[in-house]
Amino acid sequence: MADPMKIRANLVGDSTEVKVLMNHEMETGQRKDAQGKTIPAWFIQSVSATCNDKTVLSAQWGPAVSKNPFLSFKFKGGAKGDKVVITWVDSRGDKRTDEATIA
Amino acid sequence: MLALLAAAGWLKPDAAHAQAWNKAAFETHDMAETMKALGGAEPAQSKDIVFFQTPDIAENGAVVPIGIASNIPKTDSIAILIEKNPNMLAATFDIPAGTEPTISTRVKMGQTSNIYALVKADGKYYVASKEVKVTLGGCGG
Secondary structure, eight states: OOOOOEEEEEEETTEEEEEEEOOOOOBOSOOBOTTSOBOOOBOEEEEEEEETTEEEEEEEEOTTBOSSOEEEEEEESOOTTOEEEEEEEETTSOEEEEEEEOO | OHHHHHHHHHHSOOTTOOOOOOTGGGGOOSHHHHHHHHTOOOOEEOSSEEEESOOSEESOTTSEEEEEEEOSTTEEEEEEEETTSSSSEEEEEEOOTTEEEEEEEEEOOSSSEEEEEEEEETTEEEEEEEEEEESSOSSOO
């Protein structure tokens, strides 16, 4: 199981600002190890964020997204105390879901 | 009643369920190929797409901050394309109604390249670009 994400969700005016830091190698499949063998690609392919069961962002990523990906976005309709739930699925089929309360 | 509940549960869209990963789009090498894989026509240049937090010169190509804001009404999605990376498409973001068409993230760049922000709004594609100079690449070994 991958390490948890760090999620921050803050109400600014009438929109919720979400900042996410994920823990993932995001291996590109371009690098070689010391023996000259290609290190296979391994990266987060899809990300979705929901608040009150409504999708507020969904994304598809390639290996060009940086290691330990950072993501920030804003949406309307959240209130203090609501939960923002974020899920990612990687190229090996592993997934991880974490949540944060809007402050 | 049970059947009704089940039907209601069945009909309720699974919000957390992600779309299938668009493998073809992430294996393209130029703009025309990428647009074809995304199912769009040639994008129009737009001044309503703005880069923010994006450096002119990135010292470390492994971590290049990219911020994109679209001022085009009805923006449905934003994609980041890096011209000289091994595969051009880096990420796509679907923006549902109620979410601001503004995203920021960090990407890898193999070398100095143009970055394209591709926006789909009301069924049409728009693009803006910015060159980012890389002094140390982020894709090699």
